[in-house]
Amino acid sequence: xxNIIRLLQKFQVVLMFCFLQVLCLILVxxxxxxxxxxxxxxxxxxxxxxxYDLSHSISSYFHLKKENExxxxxxxxxxxxxxxxxIEVGKSFMTINDTIYFQQxxxxxxxxxxxxxxxxxxxxxxxxxxxDLKVEPNMGVIGTKGIVGVTIASNDSYxxxxxxxxxxxVLPIRHATSMTFGRVVWEDDDTYLTATVIDVxxxxxxxxxxLIETRGSAGxxxxxxxxxxxxxxxxxxGQTYQKIKIGLIEDFSAIYNxxxxxxxxxxxxxxxxxxxxxxxxx
Amino acid sequence: MxxxxxxxxxxxxxxxxxxxxxxxxxxxxANWWITxxxxxxIILDLPVKFNPLLSMLIGLVFGLVIDAFYDTYGLHASAAVxxxxxxxxxxxxxxxxxxxxxxxxITIRNVGTVKYLxxxxxxxxxxxxxxxxxxxxxxxxxxxxxxxxxxxxxxxxSILILLHFSFIKFDKY
Numbered sequence: 001x002x003n004i005i006r007l008l009q010k011f012q013v014v015l016m017f018c019f020l021q022v023l024c025l026i027l028v029x030x031x032x033x034x035x036x037x038x039x040x041x042x043x044x045x046x047x048x049x050x051x052y053d054l055s056h057s058i059s060s061y062f063h064l065k066k067e068n069e070x071x072x073x074x075x076x077x078x079x080x081x082x083x084x085x086x087i088e089v090g091k092s093f094m095t096i097n098d099t100i101y102f103q104q105x106x107x108x109x110x111x112x113x114x115x116x117x118x119x120x121x122x123x124x125x126x127x128x129x130x131x132d133l134k135v136e137p138n139m140g141v142i143g144t145k146g147i148v149g150v151t152i153a154s155n156d157s158y159x160x161x162x163x164x165x166x167x168x169x170v171l172p173i174r175h176a177t178s179m180t181f182g183r184v185v186w187e188d189d190d191t192y193l194t195a196t197v198i199d200v201x202x203x204x205x206x207x208x209x210x211l212i213e214t215r216g217s218a219g220x221x222x223x224x225x226x227x228x229x230x231x232x233x234x235x236x237x238g239q240t241y242q243k244i245k246i247g248l249i250e251d252f253s254a255i256y257n258x259x260x261x262x263x264x265x266x267x268x269x270x271x272x273x274x275x276x277x278x279x280x281x282x
Numbered sequence: 283m284x285x286x287x288x289x290x291x292x293x294x295x296x297x298x299x300x301x302x303x304x305x306x307x308x309x310x311x312a313n314w315w316i317t318x319x320x321x322x323x324i325i326l327d328l329p330v331k332f333n334p335l336l337s338m339l340i341g342l343v344f345g346l347v348i349d350a351f352y353d354t355y356g357l358h359a360s361a362a363v364x365x366x367x368x369x370x371x372x373x374x375x376x377x378x379x380x381x382x383x384x385x386x387x388i389t390i391r392n393v394g395t396v397k398y399l400x401x402x403x404x405x406x407x408x409x410x411x412x413x414x415x416x417x418x419x420x421x422x423x424x425x426x427x428x429x430x431x432x433x434x435x436x437x438x439x440s441i442l443i444l445l446h447f448s449f450i451k452f453d454k455y
Contacts, residue, residue, distance in 0.1 A: 012335065013334045013335065013338075013367070013370060016334075016335050016338055017338060017363065017364075017367040020338055020339075020342055020359075020363045021360060021363060021364070023342075023356075024342070024345075024356040024357075024359045024360035024363060025356065025360060025416075026356075027355050027356030027359070028354075028355050028356040028357055028360065028416065030355075047350075048350045048351055051301075051351075055302055
């Protein structure tokens with residue numbers, strides 16, 4: 001007995017090593033079955049899982065910029081499908097292609113790099129998309145919530161935008177509840193939060209809070225993009241229209257991401273309208 | 283600083299470094315070769331005459347901790363136990379003939395740069411060879427596995443040397 005104990009003591013390191021190795025290897029080779037996968041020695045346990053949660057919640061901050069970019073991209077593609085940007089072209093007698101829908105509006109994303117909101121008459125916005133991205137004058141600019149303005153000039157890589165809050169801005173709009181047409185302008189007493197709608201007939205009942213949206217007639221914006229909400233209605237004496245103050249949906253004091261609208265069919269529309277005008281003039 | 287406090291600080295730091303940084307190393311195609319493990323430095327840093335049975339148990343425990351993070355079920359524990367075992371026999375070769383305080387651990391200052399590199403290099407290689415061998419558990423693509431172990435242990439060794447110097451700096455504060 002004494003000898004056995006002495007022998008064990010002599011080889012204790014090797015014996016311990018063998019014992020621990022057998023233990024580990026049993027663990028390794030039983031690790032393939034599902035029971036052990038759920039056991040304590042895996043990343044699904046509370047401590048390790050909690051640790052990974054923590055480290056992910058920290059590291060996810062480093063990807064915020066990329067994620068934002070992706071969301072913008074996704075928004076853009078959603079916007080393409082929304083706003084009736086597809087018109088039917090397959091109604092003729094013969095369809096050669098099976099293409100029923102035609103994309104009418106395209107969107108380019110851009111960032112606002114300069115803007116003003118406090119000028120008495122001529123506020124402006126500069127965006128970082130220019131001719132290199134096929135941005136031309138007279139294209140609509142939509143923000144994240146509603147319309148922003150219309151491009152007025154562009155060079156190689158930048159464009160300037162006439163926003164709603166500019167005395168030169170005029171756009172056909174409609175009153176969403178009654179679908180009555182009117183125009184939105186920016187008058188002297190408007191601030192960067194408001195604008196004025198004129199040309200809506202007095203007979204139309206306009207309530208505070210009604211939505212004003214684009215009409216889509218000028219070929220600049222798609223139909224139904226939000227412009228503002230009615231704040232107050234004032235009748236104008238001696239006129240058949242009423243004056244409507246609207247609160248703008250887009251917040252011009254915090255505007256960063258916009259998309260520029262390109263109307264593929266705009267030239268067609270302008271051409272036929274011009275021909276008609278010529279007919280009248282003859 | 284108290285050696286035990288220092289040891290615990292290093293232990294926590296090394297395990298964090300392993301499971302937060304080195305586990306998420308993204309090197310593209312090179313990732314396959316470079317999977318360095320460094321947490322076993324806590325075994326290499328044990329005092330020279332530390333009880334071998336205890337050091338194997340420490341290896342087992344921290345191997346299992348790393349296993350839990352890597353989902354490898356005992357592979358790291360096995361490799362760490364083997365490392366402790368071989369370390370016990372290797373320590374005698376790198377020690378100077380005389381005048382060595384057996385209560386202290388092996389550092390560059392104690393044994394010199396060359397012996398330190400040999401000590402770390404051999405044990406790194408043992409760890410990685412053991413780990414990759416048992417991970418594959420086959421003789422298929424033997425040389426690929428071998429090169430994987432060599433490259434990884436070389437990278438691990440470089441990290442360990444950096445770590446060694448940074449902890450020398452750390453001691454001065």
